[in-house]
Amino acid sequence: MSLIGQLALALALVLAAYSIIANVVGARASIPSLTSSARHALWAMCAMVTVAVGALLTSLLHSDFSLEYVASYTSYSLPTIYKITALWGGQQGSLLFWTWLLTIFTSIVAFQNRRRNLEIAPYALAVLAGLAIFFLGMLNFVTRPFDLLAVIPNDGQDLNPLLQNYWMAIHPPSLYTGYVSASVPFAFGAAALMAGRLDDSWIRSTRRWAIFSWFFLTLGNMFGARWAYEVLGWGGYWAWDPVENAAFMPWLVMTAYLHSVMIQERKDMLKVWNLVLIGMAFGLTLFGTFITRSGVISSVHSFTQSGLGPYFLTFLITVTVLYTGLLLSRVKQLRTPAEFESYLSREAAFLFNNLVLVGIAFAVFWGTLFPVLSEAVRGVKITVGPPFFDKVNAPLALALIFLMGVGPLIAWRRSSFDSLAKTFAAPALFGITTGGCAFIAGLREWYVLTALSLAAFVIGTIVVEFRRGVSARRHMVAESVPAAMVNLIAKNNRRYGGYVIHLGVVLAFTGIVASAFFKTEVKKSVKQGDTFQVGAYDLEYLGLETSETPHVETVRARVEVRLNGKPIAMMEPAKLFYKRLQQPATAVAIRSTPAADLYVVLAGIDDQSGLATFQVFLTPLVFWLWAGGLIMALGTVIVMWPNVRERAVIAAAVRAPAPFEDDVQAVPGGD
Amino acid sequence: MKRLLKLRTSTAALIIVACACALAIPIVIAAAPTVSVQEVSEGLTCQCGCGLTVANCNHPNCEFSVPVRDQIAGMLGRGMSGAQVIAYFRGKYGEKILSAPTTQGFNLLAWVMPFAAIAAGGALVAFTVGRWRSSSSAPSSPGSPVSGANASVENFDPELRRRLERELSDRI
Numbered sequence: 001m002s003l004i005g006q007l008a009l010a011l012a013l014v015l016a017a018y019s020i021i022a023n024v025v026g027a028r029a030s031i032p033s034l035t036s037s038a039r040h041a042l043w044a045m046c047a048m049v050t051v052a053v054g055a056l057l058t059s060l061l062h063s064d065f066s067l068e069y070v071a072s073y074t075s076y077s078l079p080t081i082y083k084i085t086a087l088w089g090g091q092q093g094s095l096l097f098w099t100w101l102l103t104i105f106t107s108i109v110a111f112q113n114r115r116r117n118l119e120i121a122p123y124a125l126a127v128l129a130g131l132a133i134f135f136l137g138m139l140n141f142v143t144r145p146f147d148l149l150a151v152i153p154n155d156g157q158d159l160n161p162l163l164q165n166y167w168m169a170i171h172p173p174s175l176y177t178g179y180v181s182a183s184v185p186f187a188f189g190a191a192a193l194m195a196g197r198l199d200d201s202w203i204r205s206t207r208r209w210a211i212f213s214w215f216f217l218t219l220g221n222m223f224g225a226r227w228a229y230e231v232l233g234w235g236g237y238w239a240w241d242p243v244e245n246a247a248f249m250p251w252l253v254m255t256a257y258l259h260s261v262m263i264q265e266r267k268d269m270l271k272v273w274n275l276v277l278i279g280m281a282f283g284l285t286l287f288g289t290f291i292t293r294s295g296v297i298s299s300v301h302s303f304t305q306s307g308l309g310p311y312f313l314t315f316l317i318t319v320t321v322l323y324t325g326l327l328l329s330r331v332k333q334l335r336t337p338a339e340f341e342s343y344l345s346r347e348a349a350f351l352f353n354n355l356v357l358v359g360i361a362f363a364v365f366w367g368t369l370f371p372v373l374s375e376a377v378r379g380v381k382i383t384v385g386p387p388f389f390d391k392v393n394a395p396l397a398l399a400l401i402f403l404m405g406v407g408p409l410i411a412w413r414r415s416s417f418d419s420l421a422k423t424f425a426a427p428a429l430f431g432i433t434t435g436g437c438a439f440i441a442g443l444r445e446w447y448v449l450t451a452l453s454l455a456a457f458v459i460g461t462i463v464v465e466f467r468r469g470v471s472a473r474r475h476m477v478a479e480s481v482p483a484a485m486v487n488l489i490a491k492n493n494r495r496y497g498g499y500v501i502h503l504g505v506v507l508a509f510t511g512i513v514a515s516a517f518f519k520t521e522v523k524k525s526v527k528q529g530d531t532f533q534v535g536a537y538d539l540e541y542l543g544l545e546t547s548e549t550p551h552v553e554t555v556r557a558r559v560e561v562r563l564n565g566k567p568i569a570m571m572e573p574a575k576l577f578y579k580r581l582q583q584p585a586t587a588v589a590i591r592s593t594p595a596a597d598l599y600v601v602l603a604g605i606d607d608q609s610g611l612a613t614f615q616v617f618l619t620p621l622v623f624w625l626w627a628g629g630l631i632m633a634l635g636t637v638i639v640m641w642p643n644v645r646e647r648a649v650i651a652a653a654v655r656a657p658a659p660f661e662d663d664v665q666a667v668p669g670g671d
Numbered sequence: 672m673k674r675l676l677k678l679r680t681s682t683a684a685l686i687i688v689a690c691a692c693a694l695a696i697p698i699v700i701a702a703a704p705t706v707s708v709q710e711v712s713e714g715l716t717c718q719c720g721c722g723l724t725v726a727n728c729n730h731p732n733c734e735f736s737v738p739v740r741d742q743i744a745g746m747l748g749r750g751m752s753g754a755q756v757i758a759y760f761r762g763k764y765g766e767k768i769l770s771a772p773t774t775q776g777f778n779l780l781a782w783v784m785p786f787a788a789i790a791a792g793g794a795l796v797a798f799t800v801g802r803w804r805s806s807s808s809a810p811s812s813p814g815s816p817v818s819g820a821n822a823s824v825e826n827f828d829p830e831l832r833r834r835l836e837r838e839l840s841d842r843i
Contacts, residue, residue: 234723234726234727234729340804348800352796355789359785359789363788366781366784370772383771384772385724385770386724386771387714387771388772392786
């Protein structure tokens with residue numbers, strides 16, 4: 001398997017190099033057979049990397065400890081599912097997995113553009129192949145997944161217990177998919193600059209890729225937060241850890257990009273800015289990889305620290321310099337006469353939305369790197385943790401939520417104060433009433449009151465928009481309200497899917513604010529049969545149960561939860577002991593309801609006194625963070641779903657392929 | 672005159688953005704009183720190597736965060752304020768134990784820079800938009816979508832009207 005894997009990776013590298021040359025020469029000299037050959041080379045490259053992935057997976061599943069990677073990250077007793085997830089559990093495997101995704105996406109792009117975008121697609125494919133060369137170079141020469149051990153051990157070292165969790169089975173693949181698919185719009189942006197094709201065809205051609213990337217970045221961040229919530233056992237889900245920040249920043253910039261491109265599609269403005277944004281989004285994905293693997297900044301998520309930092313940093317700088325140079329060389333041609341009439345317009349709202357999103361991304365970037373800067377300047381490595389990020393980002397988040405309510409309802413070009421008053425009266429009243437009610441109910445934290453009011457305002461704007469659309473449909477076509485709602489979304493999925501995403505963001509934001517401000521914690525050491533109170537709940541410790549598998553020993557506490565004297569749940573927090581690694585871990589018990597999560601940790605057991613120590617968190621509304629994430633995902637699926645008109649456009653494109661026909665036309669005025 | 676008005680609007684927007692940012696700085700750097708063990712321990716970084724705060728350390732039975740949390744509970748129980756507790760630990764372990772930069776000297780840069788950058792970005796947006804507005808064409812012609820607000824649908828060109836109806840039925 002080692003030989004097959006090594007050979008496949010070496011061939012993939014050669015094919016990637018050939019594809020760059022053939023794509024560029026073929027495009028410059030207009031030799032279709034050469035660009036066609038380059039495409040085939042890319043498909044072959046993908047096949048070779050697939051073979052390498054297959055070889056490593058086979059070795060992992062067969063516990064072939066002659067491979068250093070398999071011996072380092074698995075053991076005989078490791079459950080099969082984690083033998084598979086060990087593929088991305090270590091340094092070399094995760095790089096191979098990343099490369100595999102990149103080559104798959106490159107192959108899809110090559111297939112999609114085999115008969116269209118003929119002017120820029122070869123350059124875009126050359127860029128993607130260039131990225132693949134870096135990763136394949138690392139896998140062939142620097143961090144090799146198929147290295148053999150001189151002495152084969154009897155058993156492997158096992159996978160880090162923190163990674164032996166089902167969220168870890170889906171969190172890294174989601175995040176990597178988000179990271180890697182951002183390469184596609186970036187490659188097309190760079191290709192547009194190289195080819196001098198500076199209209200918005202590159203944006204339209206990659207709109208779905210950008211949304212696809214955003215979708216998986218959203219899921220990746222959500223799954224990571226959920227993993228932290230369930231595995232780390234501190235009752236929270238986000239610690240502003242450098243690796244979390246590194247995943248959050250591309251999401252922010254990609255969000256800004258998805259809003260900003262609407263202005264270019266609609267008004268042919270912001271061409272330079274959109275190219276800057278996609279460059280930043282892609283650069284930040286590389287930065288995230290650098291942070292995770294370099295060990296420059298310590299992180300709870302860095303399971304794969306190594307000496308790869310300098311390589312990634314050099315690559316990041318090289319890509320940044322080349323892209324910036326390319327962009328600067330085209331700045332004059334990218335300038336177009338801008339039409340902008342009023343600050344009271346959707347364009348202005350989107351510009352300020354971009355300002356805030358990129359501002360938050362900068363604040364996170366700055367806070368993440370400040371310890372390194374401090375050490376360089378003062379010689380003191382300080383920590384920049386949650387208090388900094390919470391305080392800096394809190395007011396910016398409010399501004400963003402406000403703009404989220406204003407942006408979709410304000411008119412393009414310009415609005416009058418009268419029309420604004422008419423449009424926003426009901427949502428504003430709803431927001432103010434919500435805040436007022438919360439105040440009367442005894443809420444005094446100004447931030448929470450403002451956040452609640454703004455969240456209600458945004459929900460109000462979404463309801464107003466749906467109501468307006470449904471009544472317009474019912475006016476024109478006699479149908480029931482549910483049918484009108486479904487047809488409204490189906491006919492204009494991009495616009496109404498966007499509103500669903502906004503609803504998800506607002507719900508998630510509400511969950512974050514409530515859980516940050518009102519989380520309560522109780523720590524109690526109790527004997528069997530004792531009861532203690534957490535909020536309105538009574539918790540009775542009933543005793544311990546032990547169990548054992550060849551892999552792990554488990555000590556489970558049984559805790560009965562009662563509300564008003566009635567038993568409502570049996571919770572079983574546990575302590576785990578991983579035999580092979582001789583490492584303890586915690587398994588929390590969570591009872592989740594829309595009102596609050598009861599989160600129980602078995603913090604300690606004293607065999608002598610018989611005392612068990614429980615750490616219990618009562619976190620209000622955190623349920624809505626996860627529900628909001630799901631709704632955001634649902635909204636994104638709606639946005640990406642091809643509708644009838646789009647299918648017609650695609651069919652027309654297939655019938656009459658033209659060099660720059662879009663794969664999916666933007667819906668004019670759709671957003 | 673219109674040019675002057677546009678300039679004034681740009682300037683006003685600029686000033687508003689700047690003032691908002693200036694006002695935000697003292698608000699965000701003002702230290703909130705800390706009262707609970709959770710809040711105080713979020714102000715301290717765990718020294719076990721996890722890279723998290725004392726409140727969030729994920730190591731079961733951590734040799735640093737577990738006793739420090741108990742120590743904080745004891746100190747708060749004796750009537751010490753959150754700031755006093757944090758000052759005690761800072762005196763004992765140095766600046767590295769703080770989970771956020773101080774607001775003095777070089778560290779102030781950490782707090783100011785994000786808002787300065789956003790203020791600069793806001794100024795750039797206001798300046799650019801001001802230029803765009805100046806260079807935009809004169810008031811819309813009577814047939815343009817904006818000034819056409821007063822026009823009734825009946826006055827539309829029949830072909831335009833048919834197109835509008837087609838688009839409407841297609842879109843909603």
